Amino acid sequence: MKRIAVLVSGGGTNLQALIDAQGDVLHSGKIALVISNVEGAYALQRAKNADIPTETVIKKVCGSQIAFEDRLLSLLEQYEIDVIVLAGFMTILTEHFTGRYPGRILNVHPSLIPSFCGEGFYGLRVHEAALSYGVKVTGATVHFVNEVCDGGQIIAQKAVPVLEGDTPETLQRRVMEQAEWILLPQAVETVCNGLGGNEYECI
Numbered sequence: 001m002k003r004i005a006v007l008v009s010g011g012g013t014n015l016q017a018l019i020d021a022q023g024d025v026l027h028s029g030k031i032a033l034v035i036s037n038v039e040g041a042y043a044l045q046r047a048k049n050a051d052i053p054t055e056t057v058i059k060k061v062c063g064s065q066i067a068f069e070d071r072l073l074s075l076l077e078q079y080e081i082d083v084i085v086l087a088g089f090m091t092i093l094t095e096h097f098t099g100r101y102p103g104r105i106l107n108v109h110p111s112l113i114p115s116f117c118g119e120g121f122y123g124l125r126v127h128e129a130a131l132s133y134g135v136k137v138t139g140a141t142v143h144f145v146n147e148v149c150d151g152g153q154i155i156a157q158k159a160v161p162v163l164e165g166d167t168p169e170t171l172q173r174r175v176m177e178q179a180e181w182i183l184l185p186q187a188v189e190t191v192c193n194g195l196g197g198n199e200y201e202c203i
């Protein structure tokens with residue numbers, strides 16, 4: 001059983017999808033820690049409701065990007081974490097952090113990478129950009145995290161239609177329901193399972 005840490009910043013619906021998948025779709029790993037970089041994020045409450053230990057690490061309090069990443073790294077070591085999932089974690093991590101866990105950090109992004117990704121594309125902004133471009137299909141991507149923002153190897157993708165009259169909010173909801181909440185637990189299972197010695201395969 002791999003020990004998973006989920007890093008969050010907000011509402012935590014993707015964290016909830018992972019919690020709900022435990023023992024079912026997600027059976028090769030268990031969520032052993034949830035870390036928020038935002039004080040009082042609702043995701044922390046979701047973790048507490050599921051009896052999962054939580055920690056909060058605030059960049060400003062740490063004083064620098066490196067000190068922030070060092071604090072995260074020391075918590076991951078303390079909780080003996082094998083796999084890290086960025087689930088709505090709205091801050092960029094540098095190679096100082098990502099280089100320590102090659103092939104063991106996943107991120108869920110609410111578009112079909114390489115569209116509408118990279119610095120500045122996060123949360124509702126991604127859906128605003130998709131709508132203003134006028135794409136007819138968008139979706140979600142789960143990928144490995146490396147030093148390039150949204151640039152690591154793609155693990156899984158799912159397309160979702162854009163509908164007439166969509167707002168960023170309606171599109172975000174559809175992408176979550178039809179893609180993110182399904183793909184993320186599957187991809188985390190695939191990686192946890194692969195780390196167990198099986199051949200790793202993209203979905």
Ligand code: GAR
Pocket residue numbers: 008009010011012013014015043087088089090108109110121122123126176180
């Ligand atoms: C999700 O749509 C996730 O894909 C996105 O933020 C939302 C978080 O929602 N992440 C990014 O944009 C990262 N670049 P949640 O807190 O309810 O899981």
